[in-house]
Amino acid sequence: MRWTRLSLLMLLFVAAPSQADSVLEGGHTKLRLGVADIPDDSVFLNAIDSPAFDQGGDLRLNFKAQRGQWGVNADYQLIGQAGDSLTLVRDVSTLLPGPGGVQNDDRRLMDLTAVLSEGNDYVISHRLDRLALSWRGEKWVARVGRQAISWGNGLLYNPVDIFNPFDPAAVDKEYKSGDDMAYTQYLRDNGDDLQAVYVVRRDEQGDLDQAVNSTSVKYHGFSGDAEYDLLLAEHYDDMIVGIGGSLPLGGAVLRGDVTFTETDLDEYWSAVANLSYSWVGWGRNMSGVVEYFYNGFGQPEGEYSTEDLQSNPDLLLRLARGELFTLGRHYVAGTVLIEVTPLLTLAPTAFVNLADQSFLAQLVGTWSLSQNWQLLAALNLPVGGAGTEYGGIETAVEGQRLSQGASIFAQLAWYF
Numbered sequence: 001m002r003w004t005r006l007s008l009l010m011l012l013f014v015a016a017p018s019q020a021d022s023v024l025e026g027g028h029t030k031l032r033l034g035v036a037d038i039p040d041d042s043v044f045l046n047a048i049d050s051p052a053f054d055q056g057g058d059l060r061l062n063f064k065a066q067r068g069q070w071g072v073n074a075d076y077q078l079i080g081q082a083g084d085s086l087t088l089v090r091d092v093s094t095l096l097p098g099p100g101g102v103q104n105d106d107r108r109l110m111d112l113t114a115v116l117s118e119g120n121d122y123v124i125s126h127r128l129d130r131l132a133l134s135w136r137g138e139k140w141v142a143r144v145g146r147q148a149i150s151w152g153n154g155l156l157y158n159p160v161d162i163f164n165p166f167d168p169a170a171v172d173k174e175y176k177s178g179d180d181m182a183y184t185q186y187l188r189d190n191g192d193d194l195q196a197v198y199v200v201r202r203d204e205q206g207d208l209d210q211a212v213n214s215t216s217v218k219y220h221g222f223s224g225d226a227e228y229d230l231l232l233a234e235h236y237d238d239m240i241v242g243i244g245g246s247l248p249l250g251g252a253v254l255r256g257d258v259t260f261t262e263t264d265l266d267e268y269w270s271a272v273a274n275l276s277y278s279w280v281g282w283g284r285n286m287s288g289v290v291e292y293f294y295n296g297f298g299q300p301e302g303e304y305s306t307e308d309l310q311s312n313p314d315l316l317l318r319l320a321r322g323e324l325f326t327l328g329r330h331y332v333a334g335t336v337l338i339e340v341t342p343l344l345t346l347a348p349t350a351f352v353n354l355a356d357q358s359f360l361a362q363l364v365g366t367w368s369l370s371q372n373w374q375l376l377a378a379l380n381l382p383v384g385g386a387g388t389e390y391g392g393i394e395t396a397v398e399g400q401r402l403s404q405g406a407s408i409f410a411q412l413a414w415y416f
Contacts, residue, residue, distance in 0.1 A: 023063070023064060023065075024061060024062070024063055025062045025063065025064045026062055026415065026416060027059070027060045027061040027062050027415075027416055028059075028060050028413050028414060028415045028416070029057070029058070029059050029060075029413070029414045029416075030057055030058055030060075030172075030411055030412070030413045030414075031056075031057040031411065031412050031413075032054075032055070032056050032057065032172075032409065032410065032411040032412075033053075033054070033055055033409070033410050033411075034052075034053070034054040034055075034083070034085075034407060034408070034409045034410075035051050035052070035053055035054075035407060035408050036051060036052045036054075036404055036405065036406070036407035036408075037050055037051050037052075037404070037405030037406050037407065038050035038051065038052055038403075038404060038405060039392065039401075039403050039404070039405050041386075041392070041399060041400055041401055041403065042392065042400070042401060042402070042403045042404065043395050043397060043400040043401065043402060044088060044402075044403075044404070046400075047084075047087055047088055048084040048087050048088060049084075050405075052083070052084035052085070052088075052404075053083050053084060054081075054082070054083030054084060054085045055081075055082050055083055056079070056080055056081045056082065056083070057079075057080050058077055058078060058079045058080070059077065059078040060075060060076070060077050060129075060175070061075065061076045062075045062130075063075070063076070069135055069136050069137060070133070070134070070135055071133075071134045071135075071136070072131075072132070072133055072134070073130045073131070073132050073134070073147070074128060074130060074131050075128065075129045075130035075131075075175075075178075076126070076127075076128055076129075077126060077127050077128075077129050078124075078125075078126045079102075079103070079123075079124070079125050079126065079127070080122070080123075080124045081102060081122065081123050081124075082121055082122035082123075083121060083122075084121070086102070086121055086122070086123065087120070087121055102115070102123045102125060103125070103127065103177065105127070106202065106206065107201050107202050107203075107212070108146075108179065108180050108201060108202065109180035109200040109201065109202065109208070110131070110145075110146060110180050112127050112128040112129075112131060112146060113125060113126070113127035113128075114126060114127070128146060129146065129175065129177065129178050130145075130146050130147060130148070130178050131145045131146040131178075132144065132145035132146055132147040132178075133145055139186060139187045139188075140184065140185070140186055140187075141183075141184065141185040141187075142182075142183070142184045142185075143182075143183045143184075144181075144182045144183070145180065145181075146178040146179070146180055147178050147179070147181060147183060148163070148164065148175075148176045148177065148178045148179070149163055149181070149183060149197060150163075150165075150176065151163075151216075151218055151229070151231070152229075152244065152257055152272075153229070153244045153245065153246055153255035153256055153257050153272070153274075154255075154257060154272040154274065154291065154293070155255070155274050155276065155289050155291060156168045156274070156289065156291045156293075156333045156335070156349075156351070157272050157291060157293035157295075157326070157331065157333065158257075158272065159242075159257060159259050159270040159271070159272055159293075159295070160229075160231060160242050160244060160257045160259060162214070162216075162233070162235055162240070162323055163179055163181075163197075163199065163214070164176050164177045164178075164179060164322065165322070165323060167325045168325060168326075168333065168351060169325075169349075169351060169360060169362060169380065171364055171376060171378040171409050171411070172376060172411060179199050179201075180199065180200055180201075181197055181198060181199040181200070181214075182197070182198045183195070183196070183197050183198075184196050190222070191222050192219070192220060192221040192222060193219075193220050194217070194218075194219050194220075195217070195218045195219075195220070196215075196216070196217045196218075197214065197215070197216045197217075198213070198214070198215050198216075199213055199214040199215075199216075200213055201213055201214075211236070211237050212236055212237075213236075214233065214234065214235045214236065215233065215234045216231065216232070216233035216234075216235070216240075217231070217232050217233070218230065218231045218232075225247065225248050226245055226246065226247045226248075227245050227246050227247075228243070228244070228245035229242070229243065229244045229245055229257070230242070230243055231243070231244075231259070236321075237264070238261055238262060238263045238264075239261070239262045240259055240260070240261050240262075241259065241260045242257055242258065242259040242260070243257070243258055244256055244257030244258065249275070251277060251278075251279075252275050252276060252277040253275070253276050253277075254273070254274075254275055255273070255274050255275075255276070256271065256272055256273035256274065257271065257272050258270070258271045259271070261296070261297075263314050265313065265314055266314065268296035268297050268314070269294070269296045270293075270294055270295055270296040270297070271292075271293075271294045272291065272292070272293045272294070273291065273292050274289055274290065274291035274292070275289070275290055275291075276288065276289045284338060284339050284340065285338075285339040286336055286337065286338050286339070287336070287337045288334070288335065288336040288337070289333075289334065289335050289336075290332070290333070290334045291332070291333045291334070292330075292331070292332055293326070293330075293331040293332075293333070294329060294330060294331075295324065295326050295328065295329050295330075295331070296329070297312070297314055297315045297318060297324060298315065298326060298327060298328045298329035298330075299312060299315065299327055299328055299329070300329060300355075301355060302328065302353075302355045302356040302387070302388065302389075304327050304328070304356075304387065304388070304389055304393040304394070305387070305393060305394040305395070306393070306394070306395050306396055306402075307396065309327070309393075315327070326353075326389070327389050327393070328353045328354075328355045328356065328389055329355065330353070330354040330355055331351065331352060331353055331354060332352045332354060333349065333350065333351045333352065334349065334350055335347055335348065335349035335350075336348060343367060343368040343369075344365070344366070344367045344368075345365070345366045346363065346364070346365050347363070347364045347365075347366075348361075348362070348363050349361075349362040349363075349364065350362070351390075353384075353388065353389045353390065356384065356385075356387075356388040356389060356391075357384070357388070358382070358383060358384025358385070358388035358389050358390035358391045359382075359383055359384065359390055360380060360381070360382050360383070360390050361380070361381040361382075361383060362378060362379070362380050362381075363378065363379045364376070364377070364378045365377045365378070372414055372415050372416060373412070373413070373414055373415075374412075374413045374415070375410070375411070375412055375413075376409075376410070376411040376412075376413065377408070377409065377410045377411070378408070378409040378410075379406070379407075379408055379409075380406065380407045380408075380409070381406045382403075382404065382405070382406075386401060387401075391403065392404075
């Protein structure tokens with residue numbers, strides 16, 4: 001593994017409780033199960049059977065050490081994965097690029113992941129998902145190492161969040177994957193702040209290459225009751241300019257972002273706008289969000305066949321890097337979080353492709369079984385005709401589509 005001197009130094013810092021306040025902040029153990037129906041005309045049946053099954057689990061230990069203004073975070077993960085998704089990633093992922101399978105650090109500066117055991121349909125690995133050295137002053141904050149950052153005002157879709165964003169339909173969004181970066185923040189007396197990020201990556205050959213790095217600067221400010229963000233970034237040699245913010249609107253909050261991206265091939269505009277509101281209905285606390293997303297990289301007029309997608313390399317590149325999760329241009333999504341009881345919440349959600357009228361319906365339930373135990377479950381139902389994004393896009397093989405039917409997900413977590 002490419003263990004740098006910096007990573008070894010930080011690990012020694014964490015392991016020295018006699019000289020610093022070093023503690024296990026907590027962690028969790030999660031066990032999960034997924035079952036999915038595969039339609040008869042799905043190309044996935046060439047590799048797996050229906051229904052498809054996936055099982056997995058992980059152990060996460062979060063360590064933190066503090067000595068004066070200096071600190072270290074080190075989060076360890078032990079991950080087990082088994083099932084049909086691994087087979088699909090290996091056999092048919094070339095049909096439509098995208099992230100999946102087993103996490104690795106092939107493109108990161110530090111290789112902090114190792115496979116302990118691997119078979120045809122299972123992988124056991126362990127990794128450091130966080131390993132960062134930090135310094136905090138009166139107005140300055142600085143961190144270097146494996147860490148995560150989230151920007152943007154999108155609540156479901158987020159074109160500004162270019163560093164390992166979550167899939168909008170992801171059920172468990174507790175932790176996002178970390179990247180190897182240098183981060184700094186300057187706090188102004190009026191409450192505004194300036195943030196800067198420099199992410200170092202490796203190219204396809206495993207070499208350090210400036211062309212795949214990211215340099216981003218974001219200013220966050222206040223103007224009366226409103227907040228605003230200004231973004232300037234160079235990301236994989238693409239220039240990104242963004243502006244966004246939030247504004248109270250009666251009892252609701254209006255948020256949004258607009259981005260402009262210039263690549264070697266073209267120029268693209270993307271935007272997101274949402275309205276969130278909380279209320280009490282039928283004696284229960286509720287909060288809802290409705291959001292519109294314009295994906296400038298998306299395909300026009302519902303042209304989603306694999307042949308059509310090959311003519312849009314900028315879209316495919318972002319799908320492969322896990323920065324985008326949609327094929328079209330115009331989307332509307334809505335969700336309502338319902339507090340059924342203080343320990344049980346339900347969240348029905350719909351993601352609608354406005355061009356082809358296909359959609360993904362999702363119902364997520366969270367049940368706090370006790371102080372330290374939580375059950376998370378979800379039902380996903382894609383709806384749409386042949387050739388639509390959620391109904392199944394056409395492949396080069398006549399009569400076969402990239403499609404998946406209804407699926408269920410369940411996860412039991414223990415926190416300590």
